[in-house]
Amino acid sequence: MLVLAVAIVLNFALPRLAPGDPIDFLIPAEQANRVTPEQREALASAYGLDGSTGQQFVLYLKNLAKGDLGTSTRYGAPVRELLADRLPWTLLLVGTSVVLSMLIGAALGFRSAWRRGSGSDVRTLTGVMVLDSFPPFFVALLLVLVFSVQLRLLPVFGALPGSDAQGLEFALEVARRAILPIAALTLSGIGSAFLVARSAAVTELGEDYVTMAAAKGLDGAGVRRHARRNALVPVWTVGMLNVGALFGGAAPVETVFAYPGLGRLIYESVLSRDYPVLQGAFLLIAAGVIAANLIAELVYPYLDPRVRRPGAVGS
Amino acid sequence: MTRLLEVQHAHKTFCTGAGARRRRVVALDDVSLSVGEGEIVALVGESGSGKSTLGRAVVGLERLDAGKAMFDAVEYAHMSERAMRKLRPQMHLVLQDPYQSLHPGMRVATAIAEPLEIAGTGNAKSPKVAAALEEVGLTPAGTFLDRYPHQLSGGQRQRVVLARALVGRPRLVVADEPTSMVDATLRAGIVALIRRLRDRFGIAFLVITHDLDMAAAVAEEVAVMQKGRLVECGPTPKVFAAPSDEYTRTLLKAAAEVGRLDVAD
């Protein structure tokens, strides 16, 4: 909650702290030289920029409470509507890749930990780190190159089919267009999930209860189940932290694929200096990350009984 | 007559955890204890009895919620950190884990010289450092001065820790479980060393231990703590032979059952 508050204040403060007149940030870039002082004043009063800082802040909060995030200087449309248009596409990409990268990363990480030090561990570790070192948008470019330009298997751009496909066919087309962006984002998220899963499982394997589990006669799979159960907690934490990273990675990746999500919107608004949209998108992403953290918190008690039942530690 | 250290009606409560897990633990509940000049007092009790908290409070690492602590008739339990600095060189703390009591990156000489450096009376090169090493039986001192802790055995490390304790000639050393992580065959050496340092330099010791055998061997007086309360205190032979408190009796019986003490017929 505090995070959201800070994000809101930051959004309010940035145009005012940044070098230059805050009104400059409201004028479409291409008209900047042609705006008369009268027009500036009109703009200032329209946006409440002529009051004191306190009044401005109150006005800003009031508008925010009504869901009014301002007006796009580029489209002239309310920022809220623009965001609402784009959000589902980004949720589709980010949601799918968060889940996929957590599953794949954890599976590989646990497998590596059981075999730590062996050839296959070092190979996987190296492989994942190499993969992780490709910047997400470079991966995206390479994917486009291989699958769209060279092999012509998948469409390059957009999210919606051009034709007026219906029903199942429509869904399939949407899926086809989402495959590459999702792949690029998933690949960029696997690394951190893998490293955390591996190191958490290695740590757990060193715990006394693992020796105990073996001593009481459990086989390899049984012993690993004990370790995995406890290693899940950090994997889950990092998986949820990945939500923020993948929202961030979505901007360049969506740009590469011309995918109509929030990321692409951010890119467009950076290019056209559409600051209200940029701020709105930022606020929305911050809210998304906070929601992810909230979900993470709600799941902890199920992962760790010590959180669920903080019982007495007797003497 | 005032004694070197007097703790009167000490109270200390800890809060642990946060939110739903928050709970209060009474570590010290009206504890009074004194140590005379050049005297060795053993403070015994089980884990969670508050004995370590009392030791930490004596050397000023923990502040009492209520009660007095007097060193040489000077009340210091509620002194400012700055004012206490004058008192610090006269006290020293020895902790149980000889592996962690020395900074792994500091040579023996540097570690031992730390009290001197802090008091401004010497450094790693001063002859007092070598003399302290000889005093604790690490001879010839020259071969130990430049070593790092990992190049020493557990028993040797505990001796280095004791050398650091005596180099500044404090009047009181609080030793928290000084033998619990040392092999059994080396325990006797540490006990003998503590008694020797007292005899030679008149250093008083407050030895905190769960080991009744060690307490009986090292101390003139024994104090028994249970759940933050001091349940019994008296001359060692009397407490062991005729304990007045029910808990002391339970403890002695258990010690005999696990072979830590002999049983008299």
Added chain:
Amino acid sequence: MSRRRSPGQVLGRVGLVLLALPALAAVFAPLVARHSPQRPSGRPLLKPSLGHPLGTDDLGVDIFSQLVYGSRISLAIGLGAAVLAIVVGVLVAVLAGWRRGWVETVLMRLTDVTLAFPFLPLVLVLAAFFGRGLLVTAIVIGAVSWARPARVLWAQVLKLREYPHVQAARAMGATGSRCIVRHILTRLIPVTSAQFVRVANAAIISEAALAFLGLGDPNHASWGMMLANASSNNALLTGAWKWWMVPPGLALTVVVLGFAFTGYASEEWADPRLASPTGRLRFLGRRRRRPAPAPQTAAGAPATGPILSVKDLVVHYDRHGPAVVKGVGFDAPRERVTALVGESGSGKSTIVLALLGLLPGDPLVKGGATFEGRKLLSAAAAARVRGRKIGFVTQAAMNALNPAYTIHFQVAEAAALTMPIGEARRRAGELLENVGLPAEDHGAYPHELSGGMRQRVVIAMALANRPDLLIADEPTTGLDLVTQASILKLLGDLKDQLGLTVLLITHDVQMVLRVADELVILQDGCVVEQGSVATVAADPQQEYTRRLLNTRLSPLAVKV
């Protein structure tokens, strides 16, 4: 000398080599690149030639020069942002961790908030408002990335400040700054360097992403900007991607990979657990539930002779390392308590772990051991008896319960190896009652029980499949005196009740004299002396035995 390098050591070296390439390019850029990275030096969109090894871009600027000079930008941003973030991070961590109180609350709340923000979007927004200069970019990235190092280092400071050497220094009267400088900062170095590499890495990726999104410094072509230019000039479709996109992309990858590898190495340095035992778990076998083993003695003539017999056992932790156990032999007679006694380093626990096939890593075990007349020293043989015929109470057993499962589940899981699950559940309940845990505690998680209770749970677990031999490694160490006495009594009662044979491993001779029948004294991996307790105690043959028996410090005796 370690025979084998850990993954981190290998990766660390590779990482340094990878980083050396762009570092050299950055330093010697004017020597390597002949053209200006900013001004046109040919016609636009030239294909690679001798003069322009990677061709020219849409303005006629030499791409190779951009690539070489781009390394300066990436490294400058990476290192600049990392220095800033680490300095702030260390300051915040030390201030919060050392001062505690409200300073800590405020600083760590601030850290958490910064940490909760999505990293790249925040950098994007800040960069959009504050401009595109290199310095501004480095500062913006640094200002956003200090939080993670601060958080990680803060946790370290909290741990370090409780270390005995820090506590001792404080008690000596060392000032706060002295403690921090001499005792805390010196030990923060490994973790700090790991964090430094991490931030530098993230900074380079972020700069590339910013530049790719059009927020780079237009005066300095960075690799990200080259990719953006190439992309907007449709290099993908014209084929120019081969010399316009792949080189900067690979250069980025090489730098990031170099940092990632060195970062992994430095993290291993900070947390040696990640490196240590290089070997796999050896108890990998897959094994289904078997019927309860028929009691050996019931079949025919009662078994005679020792239940466990060890001859010339030699154990190396590592195939190429020195022997830890150097030819040990002893017998464990039926229904007696045999004690392996020795001080730390005597190899007593290693012997048992070797017998049960539980040594970690890649150990070498030689010699002979039989259990009920059958050979024991193979992974398969050990797996056959472990938990079924030999119950094992591990060292520090009260910490050996899985925190995520209830105690009843953990006991039942052991019992389910030889019986159907329903029966195993019933048996777990009985066992727990039997070791003194009332039924209302059976659903408890380990953290809800005291150390003595947990020790009882582990004993119940070891007895789940009615073993013939119970091995207990330091079953009383770390427990309070009164609890120790009750655990010893429990073990004694169980032994009589169930006709168990017990192998007790301990450093505590005085305790052994009370409870054991047979004594095996170990020193430095060898048996010094063995025999019945009465004989050895009355007439020790060896000097070491005499010293060990004489560890009683006080002559005082108590009346009970």
